[in-house]
Amino acid sequence: MSVRLKKDSLYFLPLGGVNEIGMNLNLYGYNDQWIMVDLGTSFADDAMPGVDMVVPDVTWIADRKDQLLGIVLTHAHEDHLGAISHCWDDLQCPVWATGFAASVLRRKLAEKGMVDDVPLHIYEPGDLIELGPFKIRSMNITHSTPESQALAIETPRGVVLHTGDWKLDPRPMLGPKTEIEALRGYGDRGVLALVCDSTNVFSRGTSGSEGEVHDSLIPLLRDKPGRIAVTTFSSNLARLETLFAVAVELGRHVCLIGRSMHRFIAAAQENGYLKHIPNQVDEREAGFLPREKIMYICTGCQGEPRGAMARIAFGSHPHVVVSPGDTVVFSSKIIPGNERTLFKLHNELVLKGIEVITEKDAFVHVSGHPSRDELAEMYAMARPQIAVPVHGEPRHLVEHARFAQSLQVPHGIVPRNGDLIRLAPGEPDVVEQVPAGRLAIDGDELIPIQGGTLQMRRKLAFNGSVTVSLAVDRDGLLLAPPQVSMAGVVNFEPDEVDADIAEDIADAIDKLRPGPQREDAALEQVSQRAVRAYLKGLNGRKPVIQVHVLRLT
Incomplete structure (x- = not known):
């Protein structure tokens, strides 16, 4: 798909992490050059049998990997860095991380034998990372894991504050407090857009310490x-x-x-x-x-x-x-x-x-994400022209945009994964929708969620399977009764059903004329029809049917 990008325009493109919580992947583009902020995983759901985790589909930016200057990680959580080891072969660009995030990432890379392949650069909080037209300054911000960073991304079109995951914790048990003065300083100088965590936008007050x-x-x-x-x-x-x-x-x-x-x-x-x-x-x-x-x-x-x-x-x-x-x-x-x-x-x-x-019974947990009062304080410090809610389901993002505009933010835009958003010049706008999606981590492979593998697993999970084995001579005549075995099809011992189905299959094959009707494909087809017809009358099941033809010549 061809996307027309205007020169001297600043773009934001999420390929993961909006309309969902997890699997964060954020792209910023200017003059055909891109940086990526975070590349994470998310949990699979019940519709993906045998799969624990999913990653974003990076095809769009992988097709432009020569224009991808690098990946900058905000912190060490799986939903922000867990997909790098799975997607890096398609991207092959340098990665920047704080020391702790780098240590976590190295262990993940080591599991796949990739430690020496990925150019991994360590940055300290407060460092300036210069990537093409982007100057990225990091700031400490409290979260539930050390060295979480907010990023001030300076571009020729203005400054974008990318919060990552955060909260305002007055008593953190680990690491420094949020750099309030640094955030206020950017607000004083002018912030074009605030790309901000939406997880707890419905929670009143603060997230707690x-x-x-x-x-x-x-x-x-x-x-x-x-x-x-x-x-x-x-x-x-x-x-x-x-x-x-x-x-x-x-x-x-x-x-x-x-x-x-x-x-x-x-x-x-x-x-x-x-x-x-x-x-x-x-x-x-x-x-x-x-x-x-x-x-x-x-x-x-x-x-x-x-x-x-x-x-x-x-x-x-x-x-x-x-x-x-x-x-x-x-x-x-x-x-x-x-x-x-x-x-x-x-x-x-x-x-x-x-x-x-549990958290429902006593005060045993506080969130690592900002509640409503903390969001209000962040907007008071940053004073952006544009609010871009991320890290939330649709209801979170819509409410976040409304809340930001109630705080006198001039523009609020609710993104979807794949929305190419022009931040500047002019008013923010979705100018195009690019391909975005999810891939399942299946062992060491990435497979399409809507592909044949998972579709077959879903069918097996809901309908079971029937396996038919046929031994025939060179003319397609049965040398022995068909062998039938079932799994997950009937709610009782299937031996009698197996025998009945085998008899129906044999009767159907005996009725076939010599010649093409007794070739392997035809034998498979008539056997499948016999199984379906029998089960339709028995319980209405539509299992996966496999027929194996052994032709003895």
């Missing part, structure tokens, strides 16, 4: 008699710092459970964070301690089947058990779409006599 979570957990957990297990995102290092402090005050040893927990802590320690984990014990030794002396900190806060918390709850963890009188705290947000999986996990724990505490 990590320090307040610490203050809440102490009295909540002080008198718990048994083991305490807390599950949270392994990338939420601010929460881990909080939990370490809580464990010390409660006189409990810390035991970390889950591979990703150890990976993120190792990356943090490489960069000077979480250097001391108090009273840490190995999971193989923790069971020998008195129950009231241990705090497990686990992965799996969203109920992921392979997460540590699910394995503990369902009794499949090799070293960790919980029992009646213990307490499990889900110190995280219940992400929309995960309710069913999480409630199943909660119920399993409760049935075992374990107390379950």
